[in-house]
Amino acid sequence: MKKDSDIVVVGAGLFGLTTALELALQGYRNVTVLDRHVPPVPDGSSVDISRVIRFDYADDIYLKLAYEAYLEWYQSPKYKGVFFPTPVVMTSNSNPVGKAYIQKSNDAMDRASLPWESFKSSEAARRTYPTLSGPLASPGFLGYHNKQAGWADARKAIAGLRDECIIQGVSFVSGRAGTVIGFDRDGASGTIRAARTLAGTEVAADLFVLAAGAWAGSLVPMYNSTLATGQVLAFIRLSPEEMVKYERLPIYVNFSTGFFNFPPHQDTSMLKVVVHGWGYERAPTEAERRLLKSDVSTPPLAASNGRKNYIPADGERRLRDGLRELLPELADRPFEQAAVCWYTDTPTGDFIMDYHPDYRNLFIAGGGSGHAFKFLPVLGKYTTLALHKDLEPALAQKWRFRTEYKDVASAFPGDGSRGGPERRQLLAEERAKL
Numbered sequence: 451m452k453k454d455s456d457i458v459v460v461g462a463g464l465f466g467l468t469t470a471l472e473l474a475l476q477g478y479r480n481v482t483v484l485d486r487h488v489p490p491v492p493d494g495s496s497v498d499i500s501r502v503i504r505f506d507y508a509d510d511i512y513l514k515l516a517y518e519a520y521l522e523w524y525q526s527p528k529y530k531g532v533f534f535p536t537p538v539v540m541t542s543n544s545n546p547v548g549k550a551y552i553q554k555s556n557d558a559m560d561r562a563s564l565p566w567e568s569f570k571s572s573e574a575a576r577r578t579y580p581t582l583s584g585p586l587a588s589p590g591f592l593g594y595h596n597k598q599a600g601w602a603d604a605r606k607a608i609a610g611l612r613d614e615c616i617i618q619g620v621s622f623v624s625g626r627a628g629t630v631i632g633f634d635r636d637g638a639s640g641t642i643r644a645a646r647t648l649a650g651t652e653v654a655a656d657l658f659v660l661a662a663g664a665w666a667g668s669l670v671p672m673y674n675s676t677l678a679t680g681q682v683l684a685f686i687r688l689s690p691e692e693m694v695k696y697e698r699l700p701i702y703v704n705f706s707t708g709f710f711n712f713p714p715h716q717d718t719s720m721l722k723v724v725v726h727g728w729g730y731e732r733a734p735t736e737a738e739r740r741l742l743k744s745d746v747s748t749p750p751l752a753a754s755n756g757r758k759n760y761i762p763a764d765g766e767r768r769l770r771d772g773l774r775e776l777l778p779e780l781a782d783r784p785f786e787q788a789a790v791c792w793y794t795d796t797p798t799g800d801f802i803m804d805y806h807p808d809y810r811n812l813f814i815a816g817g818g819s820g821h822a823f824k825f826l827p828v829l830g831k832y833t834t835l836a837l838h839k840d841l842e843p844a845l846a847q848k849w850r851f852r853t854e855y856k857d858v859a860s861a862f863p864g865d866g867s868r869g870g871p872e873r874r875q876l877l878a879e880e881r882a883k884l
C-alpha cells in the first residue's frame with residue numbers, strides 16, 4: 451500500500467484511534483477518521499471514567515499481550531494521571547463457569563511465571579482489604595488477588611490518543627458528515643468506492659477500516675459473528691469522607707455474577723459498579739431499520755451527548771445485589787447516574803482484525819467483546835500488522851473474520867468469563883428509554 455493512499459477509518463473509539471495513530475506513525479499521510487461525534491465520543495464503548503487493566507486471562511495469548519500492555523500503562527510517562535495501579539481480586543462461588551475461568555486463569559499465570567496470591571476464604575480477603583465490609587461469599591469462596599493491575603481513566607486515555615492522532619496529521623470528520631449510513635460498492639471489482647454519510651456526502655478512499663464498535667454490524671453483513679449487547683453500569687457519588695474511606699478499595703470481580711467495582715475516581719468523586727454479563731439486545735427502531743437496512747441488535751445511531759440515565763430494573767437489581775455482597779452500606783444509595791454501555795461480542799470472545807470476505811478493501815477492527823480497552827497501548831501495532839497481512843499465524847487465526855457462524859443459532863457462548871442470567875431482548879418500553 452502506498453503511503454499516500456487514502457485511508458478512511460470509520461469510528462473514533464479504541465480500535466479506530468489506535469489503528470489511525472499507528473498508520474500515521476508508519477508514514478501514511480492521508481488518514482481520515484469519521485465518527486458521529488468528536489472523540490472522546492460520550493456514548494462510545496471506549497469512554498467514561500474507568501476501565502480495568504489486568505493481565506489475568508485464561509487464554510495464553512491474551513495474557514501475554516495484556517502483560518505487554520500493562521507494562522506500558524504502568525511505566526510510560528504518557529499514562530501518568532491516566533493509569534492508577536490497584537489490586538484486582540478475582541472471585542467466584544461454586545458456580546462451575548466462574549470457577550473454571552478462575553482456575554484456567556491461575557494456570558495460565560503459572561505458565562507465564564506471573565505471580566498471584568490465593569485467598570483461602572472470604573475472611574482472608576477481608577483481612578487484606580478491610581474496606582470490603584460485606585459477607586463476600588460463603589460457602590464456596592474461590593478467589594485470589596493480583597497486585598499488578600489497575601484501572602485507566604478511559605476518557606483521558608482516548609483524548610490522549612486523539613491528540614496524538616492530530617499531531618501525526620490524522621484528519622477528523624464528525625457529526626452528520628462523519629456518520630456513515632452505508633457503503634457504495636464498485637460493481638465487479640469487489641471493492642468499496644465510498645462511504646455514504648448522513649449529511650448526504652460520499653467519502654471515497656482506497657482502503658476503509660470499519661471500527662464502528664457495536665454499531666458496525668448494522669453497516670455490513672457480519673455473518674452472525676458479532677452481536678451488540680448492552681451492559682449495565684452505575685455511578686455512586688461519595689462524600690469527601692467516603693473518598694478517603696474507600697481510597698484503598700480493590701477492584702473486586704465476581705465471575706459468578708459478572709459484578710465488579712472500581713475504587714473511587716478522584717476527579718468526579720464517583721464510585722463505579724458494572725456487570726460484565728450476557729447483556730441485552732436492542733432491536734433497531736423503524737427509522738434505523740429503514741436507514742441502515744439492517745435488523746441486527748445495535749446501540750442507538752443518533753449522535754448524543756452521553757448515555758441516557760437509565761437501566762432496566764433487573765440490571766439495577768444485579769448492581770445492588772453485587773454491592774450488598776461487597777459494600778452493603780452503599781447498596782441502597784441512589785445512583786448518581788446509571789447507563790447501558792455496548793459490547794461487541796463475538797462467538798469466542800476474540801477480537802476481529804481482518805478483511806471483510808465480501809470487500810477486498812474493507813478491513814474490520816473490533817469485536818472487543820468487553821475486554822479490549824486494556825490493550826490500548828499495543829493494539830494499533832496488532833491491527834496494522836493484520837492490515838498488512840503480517841500477523842503471526844496464531845494471531846491471524848485468532849482474529850480472523852469468521853464466516854462459519856452464518857447459520858448457527860445462539861452462536862455466542864463467549865470466553866467463559868460471563869456470569870449471571872441469560873441474554874435477553876430489551877422490551878419496547880425499555881428501548882424507548884434508551
Ligand SMILES: Cc1cc2nc3c(=O)[nH]c(=O)nc-3n(C[C@H](O)[C@H](O)[C@H](O)COP(=O)(O)OP(=O)(O)OC[C@H]3O[C@@H](n4cnc5c(N)ncnc54)[C@H](O)[C@@H]3O)c2cc1C
Nearest residue numbers: 461463464465495496502630663665791818821822823824
Ligand atoms: C461498560 C463497559 C465496560 C468495559 N470494561 C472494560 C474493562 O474494564 N477493561 C477492558 O479491557 N475493556 C472493557 N470494556 C471493553 C472496551 O471498552 C471495548 O472493547 C472497546 O472500548 C471497544 O472499542 P471500539 O473502538 O470497538 O468501540 P467504540 O469505542 O464504541 O468505538 C466505535 C465508534 O464508532 C462510532 N460509530 C458508530 N457508528 C458509526 C457510524 N455509522 N458512522 C460513524 N461512526 C460511527 C461510534 O460513535 C464510536 O465512537 C468495557 C466496555 C463497556 C461497554
Ligand SMILES: *[C@@H]1O[C@H](CO)[C@@H](O)[C@H](O)[C@H]1NC(C)=O
Nearest residue numbers: 453454455456457479480481
Ligand atoms: C489525500 O487524498 C486526497 C484525495 O486523493 C487528495 O486530494 C489529498 O491531497 C490527499 N492529502 C494528502 C495529505 O496526501
Ligand SMILES: *[C@@H]1O[C@H](CO)[C@@H](O)[C@H](O)[C@H]1NC(C)=O
Nearest residue numbers: 541542543586587704706707
Ligand atoms: C458471587 O455472587 C453470587 C451470587 O450473588 C454469590 O452467591 C457468591 O457468593 C459471590 N461470590 C463472591 C466470591 O463474591
Ligand SMILES: *[C@@H]1O[C@H](CO)[C@@H](O)[C@H](O)[C@H]1NC(C)=O
Nearest residue numbers: 674677856857858859860861
Ligand atoms: C445466527 O443465525 C441463526 C440462523 O440464521 C439465527 O437463528 C440466529 O438468531 C442468529 N444469531 C444471532 C445472535 O444473530
